[in-house]
Amino acid sequence: MIEINNLVKRFGKLTVLDGINLSFLNGGIHTVLGPNGSGKTTLIKSILGIVVPNKGTIKINGKEVIGKWQYRDDISYMPQIAHFPQNLKVKELFKMIKDLRNTSINENELISLFQLESHLDKKLSNLSGGTSQKVNIVITFMFDAPLIILDEPTTGLDPVALISLKKIIKQKKDEGKTILISTHIMSLVEEISDEIVFLLDGKIYFQGTTDELKKQTEQDNLENAIANVLRESDD
Amino acid sequence: MIKQLFFTALLLFAFTELTAKQIKVCKSCGYTSIKEAIAAAENGDEIIVEAGIYQEYDLRIEKPIKLIGIDHPTIDAMEKGYIFEVLSDSVTISGFKLINVGKSYTSDYAAIHTYRIDNFVIENNIFINPFFAILIEKSHNGIISKNIIKGNAVHEHNSGNGIHLWHASKIEVNDNIIEQMRDGIYFEFAKHSSISGNKSRRNIRYGLHFMFSNDDRYENNMFENNGAGVAVMFSKRIYMRKNIFRLNWGTASYGLLLKEIYDADIIDNIFEQNTIGVNAEGSNRVVFENNNFKSNGWAIKFLGACYGNKLMRNNFMHNAFDISYNGRINGNIFDKNYWSEYTGYDLNKDNIGDIPYRPVKLFSYVVNRTPETIILLRSLFVDIINFSEKVSPVFTPDNLKDFNPLMKPVNDRN
Amino acid sequence: MIKILKYSFYDLMRSRWSYIYFLFYLALGFILLFLNQDVSKAVITLLNIIIVLTPLIGTLFGVMYFYNSKEFTELLLAQPIKRSNIFVGQYLGISLSLSLSLVVGLGIPFLAYGLFQSAEIFNFFSLLLIGAMLSFIFVALAFNLALYFDDKIKGFGLAIITWLFFAVIYDGLFLITMLMFDDYPLDKFALGATIFNPIDLSRILIILKLDISALLGYTGAVFQDFFGTSFGLFFSLVLLSLWIILPLLLIVVKSKRKDF
Numbered sequence: 001m002i003e004i005n006n007l008v009k010r011f012g013k014l015t016v017l018d019g020i021n022l023s024f025l026n027g028g029i030h031t032v033l034g035p036n037g038s039g040k041t042t043l044i045k046s047i048l049g050i051v052v053p054n055k056g057t058i059k060i061n062g063k064e065v066i067g068k069w070q071y072r073d074d075i076s077y078m079p080q081i082a083h084f085p086q087n088l089k090v091k092e093l094f095k096m097i098k099d100l101r102n103t104s105i106n107e108n109e110l111i112s113l114f115q116l117e118s119h120l121d122k123k124l125s126n127l128s129g130g131t132s133q134k135v136n137i138v139i140t141f142m143f144d145a146p147l148i149i150l151d152e153p154t155t156g157l158d159p160v161a162l163i164s165l166k167k168i169i170k171q172k173k174d175e176g177k178t179i180l181i182s183t184h185i186m187s188l189v190e191e192i193s194d195e196i197v198f199l200l201d202g203k204i205y206f207q208g209t210t211d212e213l214k215k216q217t218e219q220d221n222l223e224n225a226i227a228n229v230l231r232e233s234d235d
Numbered sequence: 236m237i238k239q240l241f242f243t244a245l246l247l248f249a250f251t252e253l254t255a256k257q258i259k260v261c262k263s264c265g266y267t268s269i270k271e272a273i274a275a276a277e278n279g280d281e282i283i284v285e286a287g288i289y290q291e292y293d294l295r296i297e298k299p300i301k302l303i304g305i306d307h308p309t310i311d312a313m314e315k316g317y318i319f320e321v322l323s324d325s326v327t328i329s330g331f332k333l334i335n336v337g338k339s340y341t342s343d344y345a346a347i348h349t350y351r352i353d354n355f356v357i358e359n360n361i362f363i364n365p366f367f368a369i370l371i372e373k374s375h376n377g378i379i380s381k382n383i384i385k386g387n388a389v390h391e392h393n394s395g396n397g398i399h400l401w402h403a404s405k406i407e408v409n410d411n412i413i414e415q416m417r418d419g420i421y422f423e424f425a426k427h428s429s430i431s432g433n434k435s436r437r438n439i440r441y442g443l444h445f446m447f448s449n450d451d452r453y454e455n456n457m458f459e460n461n462g463a464g465v466a467v468m469f470s471k472r473i474y475m476r477k478n479i480f481r482l483n484w485g486t487a488s489y490g491l492l493l494k495e496i497y498d499a500d501i502i503d504n505i506f507e508q509n510t511i512g513v514n515a516e517g518s519n520r521v522v523f524e525n526n527n528f529k530s531n532g533w534a535i536k537f538l539g540a541c542y543g544n545k546l547m548r549n550n551f552m553h554n555a556f557d558i559s560y561n562g563r564i565n566g567n568i569f570d571k572n573y574w575s576e577y578t579g580y581d582l583n584k585d586n587i588g589d590i591p592y593r594p595v596k597l598f599s600y601v602v603n604r605t606p607e608t609i610i611l612l613r614s615l616f617v618d619i620i621n622f623s624e625k626v627s628p629v630f631t632p633d634n635l636k637d638f639n640p641l642m643k644p645v646n647d648r649n
Numbered sequence: 650m651i652k653i654l655k656y657s658f659y660d661l662m663r664s665r666w667s668y669i670y671f672l673f674y675l676a677l678g679f680i681l682l683f684l685n686q687d688v689s690k691a692v693i694t695l696l697n698i699i700i701v702l703t704p705l706i707g708t709l710f711g712v713m714y715f716y717n718s719k720e721f722t723e724l725l726l727a728q729p730i731k732r733s734n735i736f737v738g739q740y741l742g743i744s745l746s747l748s749l750s751l752v753v754g755l756g757i758p759f760l761a762y763g764l765f766q767s768a769e770i771f772n773f774f775s776l777l778l779i780g781a782m783l784s785f786i787f788v789a790l791a792f793n794l795a796l797y798f799d800d801k802i803k804g805f806g807l808a809i810i811t812w813l814f815f816a817v818i819y820d821g822l823f824l825i826t827m828l829m830f831d832d833y834p835l836d837k838f839a840l841g842a843t844i845f846n847p848i849d850l851s852r853i854l855i856i857l858k859l860d861i862s863a864l865l866g867y868t869g870a871v872f873q874d875f876f877g878t879s880f881g882l883f884f885s886l887v888l889l890s891l892w893i894i895l896p897l898l899l900i901v902v903k904s905k906r907k908d909f
Contacts, residue, residue: 011908050726051908067905069731077727083720085656087663096656100728139724149727553690553859575690601828607835608827610843613856615701616820 007056018202034199082136261285304330345370367395597624653738674754711791748781789896
């Protein structure tokens with residue numbers, strides 16, 4: 001379980017997270033939604049410890065995590081843009097990440113799923129954007145971490161890879177992992193989310209299932225429901 | 236000339252041999268003291284002193300005799316005065332070890348003192364901690380060779396010189412070793428004399444010092460670790476060749492000091508790792524040729540009023556500053572030298588660089604003004620100001636250049 | 650940390666820039682020796698180059714690497730690794746690779762030209778040691794700048810200004826101050842001012858080996874007493890090490906509070 005209490009993060013004068021109180025139960029797919037600049041990525045990065053909050057606490061399974069690093073052993077994170085050391089080869093990168101995490105899960109299944117075999121000996125600087133993203137996915141799912149955090153995972157993926165990604169996400173869910181996704185793609189949200197959190201201007205605007213959101217906004221389509229929320233907030 | 240001298244000497248030798256006799260001095264000989272032996276000797280006699288310690292001082296020699304030590308007998312003056320006072324022509328003193336000469340602030344006590352004599356030989360003696368070792372006054376035609384002089388001088392005011400000549404002429408000072416005196420060799424009003432093959436080291440003032448001495452030459456000497464190597468002052472026509480000036484370090488220390496000098500020749504010398512290689516002040520018509528200036532702080536420093544000096548075919552290698560100069564060019568000539576810092580080119584391959592070299596750097600002026608700035612030596616900022624001065628000179632005389640800098644070092648030397 | 654160091658180092662050793670840097674020193678060494686065959690002269694020329702170039706390359710490489718590997722750093726930050734270890738590891742990786750380019754690049758030509766038969770061997774190795782220390786110092790300063798300024802242009806600009814300050818401006822101010830106050834005893838001031846600039850300190854350490862006659866002679870007892878002794882040498886090396894350690898501590902402190 002992830003418990004976030006009164007989380008505040010400011011960048012200079014800009015308050016990005018404004019006293020967030022939030023909790024995610026273990027298991028299931030939790031999606032963080034919100035317009036650009038609503039604080040999705042900052043929230044995720046706070047949980048990961050990449051961003052250091054100004055105030056508030058974050059507990060994972062009852063343990064405070066801010067300023068710690070060992071807890072990340074239990075997290076797999078997929079950043080929005082994949083950028084790797086330019087002079088390493090793909091297989092060296094895999095080796096390195098495994099080496100850094102001290103775990104050895106066989107990544108071959110993932111590699112074949114995303115058809116990366118032919119790229120293994122290429123330097124990372126020579127990969128296309130889509131291929132880089134596939135490498136990014138492989139790195140994320142190489143480990144058996146109970147918490148998986150994905151920041152805009154669909155960026156730059158071709159349809160085939162997207163299907164594979166969804167398949168893995170579902171598979172992980174079935175294995176009982178907790179999955180946290182931030183995304184813009186409503187179809188994906190509707191398809192896989194168990195719970196959505198809607199962030200607006202650094203505050204939680206809504207937390208619940210997609211059906212609950214639709215019901216609350218009296219819309220039958222998630223996209224419209226969201227648009228409705230945004231319109232209301234403008235008033 | 237030499238042949239004539241030789242025959243004269245031979246004749247003299249043949250003549251004296253007829254009448255001269257040998258007088259032996261030892262603990263069990265007829266004479267047990269040198270003083271007695273001298274008193275008993277007649278003109279031309281040889282006094283042979285055997286090994287042992289003789290506590291004697293103020294031994295006055297007033298007749299032409301030879302004193303010869305066998306296995307370096309020691310004469311201990313017990314700090315009471317002179318050891319030998321030579322007041323007669325044609326005296327030889329050879330093979331003694333002379334210790335504990337008196338020290339005084341009023342008398343120049345010396346181990347061997349000559350006064351108003353002609354034709355003497357002082358050789359193969361060892362001097363330990365003398366006040367003065369050899370003091371030559373108003374004497375002429377002497378040979379001082381193969382002596383070893385080891386002093387313990389610490390302060391200038393209460394120490395004496397190794398070989399000191401005053402109003403002397405035609406003296407040959409050869410192959411001596413002189414250490415830790417005030418001046419290793421001091422010439423005052425000494426003319427037509429030569430100094431060669433000596434090693435003068437760790438003397439607290441100068442390795443060799445000329446004052447008012449004209450027409451002398453010194454060659455093949457080594458001056459090392461002295462307060463300053465050689466000082467040539469108020470003298471004319473001094474010929475300096477194949478000497479080595481090394482490791483003379485210290486505030487305003489130098490290998491060679493020239494002060495009020497006219498018409499000297501400085502040829503084939505090596506100046507190595509001195510704070511200042513040559514410090515020239517009021518030096519005129521001096522020729523520097525074929526010298527090696529290597530790794531000195533300053534190779535040559537010209538201070539006021541130097542006229543008509545010529546520097547040709549010298550090597551200037553890795554000196555922090557090659558030339559320091561103030562004032563106008565004054566007819567001084569820098570030509571066909573090798574400068575290790577020269578960066579020009581030689582398109583016609585005649586071993587002469589096609590663009591002139593400016594041996595004076597702006598930074599050397601700065602350091603002359605404020606010595607502590609030396610700490611910025613070789614810093615990028617200093618390189619930049621030197622470069623800008625090189626491109627458009629403001630401080631250095633525009634015509635102070637070597638118009639024919641050599642591309643390769645001059646190598647024809649030992 | 651060792652792992653981060655290893656991978657950063659590995660990454661850098663394969664980068665084009667490291668090759669260029671290495672080849673530059675290799676070529677420089679051979680050219681210097683080929684031109685005059687005189688090891689002692691080559692060491693003097695090298696001094697001028699190393700004193701200026703290693704800090705410049707260290708600063709530029711430092712900021713460049715930091716900005717270029719930002720996303721990768723983020724990836725690492727999401728891994729179970731201590732923050733300071735990531736930055737210190739990267740810092741050591743880049744400093745080591747730069748030092749290695751320097752040492753091997755110059756070492757090969759000098760060994761090939763019979764350095765071991767030369768009396769200059771000790772000077773040469775002190776030169777390499779000091780070049781390596783300068784790399785470590787200026788990469789650390791660059792990392793600090795890059796940590797404080799997210800704006801790449803600003804970071805690069807300040808990095809170059811930092812280098813310019815230590816390599817040129819500082820000495821200019823130093824010289825002007827000495828000329829202005831030359832009625833006062835300056836040797837202690839000069840000594841103090843030297844100590845506070847790592848480039849000046851390195852320069853003095855080397856020229857004390859090369860131009861000792863000029864330095865010892867002219868500046869009186871203070872420099873001689875200080876730098877001439879093994880205490881002075883030891884003290885200078887400690888100071889240079891402090892120039893590495895203090896910025897490194899700043900990196901650790903700043904990196905703990907930094908958002909990515």
